[in-house]
Amino acid sequence: MNRSPTRSPIPLRLAFSLALIPLFSSVSLYAASVAQSSPDGKIKFTLTDDKGVPTYSVSYQGQEVIQPSRLGLEFKAVDGFVRDLKIADSATTSSDSTWEQPWGEQRLMRDHHNELLVTLTGIDNTKKTMQVRVRLFDDGLGFRYEVPEQKKLAPRKDNKIEIIDEKTEFIIPAPDKTIAWWIPGRAWNRYEFLYNTTPLKAMDRAHTPMTFKLPSGVHVSIHEAALTDYAAMVLDQQRDGVLKADLTPWSDGVKVKTQLGFKSSWRTIQIADNAAGLINSSLILNLNEPNKLGDVSWVKPGKYIGIWWGMHVGTNTWGSGEKHGATTANTKHYMDFAAQNGFDGVLVEGWNEGWDGDWYNNGDIFSFTKPYKDFDIAEITRYGLNKGVRLIGHHETSGAVTNYKNQMDDAFDLYKKYGVTQVKTGYVADGGKAKRIDENGIARNEWHDGQFMIGEYLRSVTEAAERHISINTHEPIKDTGLRRTYPNWIAREGARGQEYNAWGSPPNPPEHTVMLPFTRMLAGPMDYTPGIFNLAPYGLDAENRVQSTLAKELALYVIIYSPIQMAADLIENYYEQDGKTLKPAFQFIRDVPTDWEVSKAIGGEVGDYAIIARQQRNSEDWFVGAITDEAARKVNIPLNFLKAGKRYEAQIYRDGDKAEWKTNPYDLVIEKKVVTASDNLKFKLGTSGGVAIRFKALP
């Protein structure tokens, strides 16, 4: 439906048509305003053109969540959309549909939204046009810029245009009383920082998702959706509470190199009454384009083990030599274990030439087609396929992306030839130091979240898709829901993962995994790699160890969603002392699935605790994980998510009464109980403890 914007003051609105506005010297008196609400009416988005500057605000149940904040785009060499603008038109539509995820934390996704499309032009009647498209859902909203092809703005025949600044602001009320959870943006360690908990006003420049809690208790998270061919948005706090979109630049300072007819990524604002509500939001996926790859039945969720942790704790090396992990014999040994325990993949790192020496700084010498002599890829993949186990490929680039690009075709062809269907990629390099060789042969340093790298990540995903290979990106661009459009982008890292417990200083503290569900995980699946059983490989008192109980390591399989989950430890650590009997706790890892029909966050507070229930896909079984931070905690889990009237065997893996992470992390009790939907289960979690439960439907 088309409707004219409301202009105030009202009497003048009747007297003058919009077209007359430019005749007046000042437009402020005649500011126009348009608004749209979420389907349930609780969220309201308003946009005005007061003083010629497009300005929006957002309220939730009548309470301001975003105060009047400006919008705009600034271009190089041509006049963009910064000032002297007016609302020329607006239209609203509504939509309610359901779509299905090929794999995911939830099979059916409801996309119920109201849309507002606002057309802005210059107040001087210059014919330049930009649109702001806004979609409001019950769990939040997104808006994006759309700049159509137009003569007025085309300085060149090819329609090329450069964005040098995005003016979007998010002005948050009560910045001294609002609590923010954030990691620094545009910093050396990419997204691999511990989360800060501060009053909002103490935040400087932060990555998204950036989550905060208003004094009323309403929880909000700002992020973006469908980030392709644009620059990532970092939030830069200018005045207290004024968060400005700070687009990550190219090495030459330009933010986005594009052409007219472009759309920005969506700027998203998720809003919920409580912390768990944020986890239950599907906003980010709903704002992404549907699957572009067609039949993706070749993309397979699953569980894997790997020749991996040994390199992190120093028992193996990536490079060649006596401690080389990626040998034919070792890989076969891992494949045997995988086949016996229902894992479908074995990741092998350090299989290819280039790891010897300072690989962090020498990405240019990586070969993606030449295995080390002691890694017989033909024999290994033949052996694995006989047992139903695939080799999971690995491409560490050390951020030398031109070297990778030059070999990409051959690299994926090689893996395809050997039946590899999943590749983990890596872009280890300091932030701002990804290495690009430009058209003149000159090396340039780019940010991992700049437009150039965003294109490189996507190239690896689409090139892999052509060979029916799925990609798990480490040191990635943040997730913005692109798995909907490219379902072979199966997981990524993009936060501090398990590896930090082996060598990080400090390792991940107890609260880290109760931060992730409410922050990083709002973006999408994470390859955290849980399941370390030897929690303290250098001793309980060593700084580097897993700072949790064993039960918490199990619960992470439910809490930290990923369609591919690793059992990350050395396989010998899954056996009792005798080297033959599997530890009883390992049964949970064997049983837990990685593909879900329904997921529900039941409770939690950011940085304190989280409780999540998920129903296995194509099954009546449910799984629950609950984890806590450094505080021991009692949790009460109402089982009303179970099917009413049905009986289930609850297979419980909980902290023992004396469990606590520092000195007694292995105190684990495994017990079984018959339960129904009307039961409540109560647990006492030890410090940095947890509980993992399988609810097996009884006939």
Ligand code: NOJ
């Ligand atoms: C960093 C990744 O996160 C880790 O999993 C991998 O082992 C190393 N890079 C080497 O590629």
Ligand code: CA
């Ligand atoms: Ca990493």
